[in-house]
Amino acid sequence: MVIEIIGVPMDLGANRRGTDMGPSAIRYAGLSKALRKMELEVIDRGNIEIPVPESIKTENGNLHFLAEISKACEKLGNVVGGILDRENFPLILGGDHSIAIGSIMGVAQKIPDIGLIWFDAHGDFNTLATSETGNIHGMSLAAACGRGCSELVGIGGFAPKIKEKKMVIIGVRDLDPEEKEKLKRSQVTVYSMKKIDELGIAKVVEEAIRIAGRDGSGVHVSFDMDVVDPSIASGVGTPVTGGLNYREAHLALELIAEANILKSLEMVEVNPIEDKGGNSTAKLAVELITSALGKRVF
Numbered sequence: 466m467v468i469e470i471i472g473v474p475m476d477l478g479a480n481r482r483g484t485d486m487g488p489s490a491i492r493y494a495g496l497s498k499a500l501r502k503m504e505l506e507v508i509d510r511g512n513i514e515i516p517v518p519e520s521i522k523t524e525n526g527n528l529h530f531l532a533e534i535s536k537a538c539e540k541l542g543n544v545v546g547g548i549l550d551r552e553n554f555p556l557i558l559g560g561d562h563s564i565a566i567g568s569i570m571g572v573a574q575k576i577p578d579i580g581l582i583w584f585d586a587h588g589d590f591n592t593l594a595t596s597e598t599g600n601i602h603g604m605s606l607a608a609a610c611g612r613g614c615s616e617l618v619g620i621g622g623f624a625p626k627i628k629e630k631k632m633v634i635i636g637v638r639d640l641d642p643e644e645k646e647k648l649k650r651s652q653v654t655v656y657s658m659k660k661i662d663e664l665g666i667a668k669v670v671e672e673a674i675r676i677a678g679r680d681g682s683g684v685h686v687s688f689d690m691d692v693v694d695p696s697i698a699s700g701v702g703t704p705v706t707g708g709l710n711y712r713e714a715h716l717a718l719e720l721i722a723e724a725n726i727l728k729s730l731e732m733v734e735v736n737p738i739e740d741k742g743g744n745s746t747a748k749l750a751v752e753l754i755t756s757a758l759g760k761r762v763f
């Protein structure tokens with residue numbers, strides 16, 4: 466399998482600077498080398514250009530950097546589509562989670578009935594009406610469902626990107642009040658940390674694979690590093706205690722690899738500025754990517 470890496474140095478969707486350095490941090494942690502060691506062929510396509518230099522504030526009403534994020538997402542979607550056209554595997558490095566709108570545009574365009582497994586401490590199910598921050602990284606899942614403003618929802622010229630029935634969120638523990646109500650009324654399946662405590666991560670992932678991977682069309686995995694507990698993933702912009710432990714995170718991705726359903730993968734929200742020890746979060750991201758791509762303990 467040929468893995469094509471594409472970085473998205475984006476932090477305009479978050480309230481804290483630093484996730485724009487995520488792609489560098491993950492590359493520096495040895496991503497290509499780790500993949501080549503698994504005998505995968507790797508092509509690094511570099512980064513998507515973000516249309517705004519870091520210090521310029523062009524805040525757009527209550528949706529910060531809407532135009533810039535939409536533009537970058539559209540570009541990303543086209544690059545991801547191209548990778549799939551070449552029958553290669555898109556590995557997308559974030560960047561804050563707003564970029565998922567672009568990744569999902571690209572995969573859904575090429576694989577119309579694709580499912581989605583979204584690992585996150587958050588729901589990212591806000592719209593302008595419910596967001597308390599105006600940050601687009603808290604709205605990207607909603608946008609993929611066709612909920613929210615047309616500039617986000619309509620990226621790539623089609624909506625919704627994926628049917629809610631084929632979307633699963635794993636690891637949630639921090640929802641805004643109205644976001645929670647909206648998510649409850651949606652058809653998205655949500656496995657909160659409580660559910661993981663009760664059922665165990667293996668059972669949860671097995672069910673997620675069944676729901677998102679139904680009809681054999683494959684899944685896109687969007688992995689927000691803040692789903693992992695901050696004690697081992699400190700380098701994220703919006704940490705929340707009570708997350709997945711080291712083995713739970715690996716097992717989840719090992720099971721997805723074993724199910725042979727993964728069509729594309731994105732790792733987002735790595736923020737090396739916040740990291741508490743030697744780029745450890747990016748190193749963990751590299752390890753988790755290898756698990757998702759089939760590395761086995763035994």
Ligand SMILES: NC(=[NH2+])NCCC[C@H](N)C(=O)O
Nearest residue numbers: 562587591598600602603703
């Ligand atoms: N991808 C993320 N880390 N999202 C965090 C979102 C936090 C909060 N719910 C918001 O709307 O701003």
Ligand SMILES: [Mn+2]
Nearest residue numbers: 562585589689
């Ligand atoms: Mn997220």
Ligand SMILES: [Mn+2]
Nearest residue numbers: 586587689691
């Ligand atoms: Mn999150």
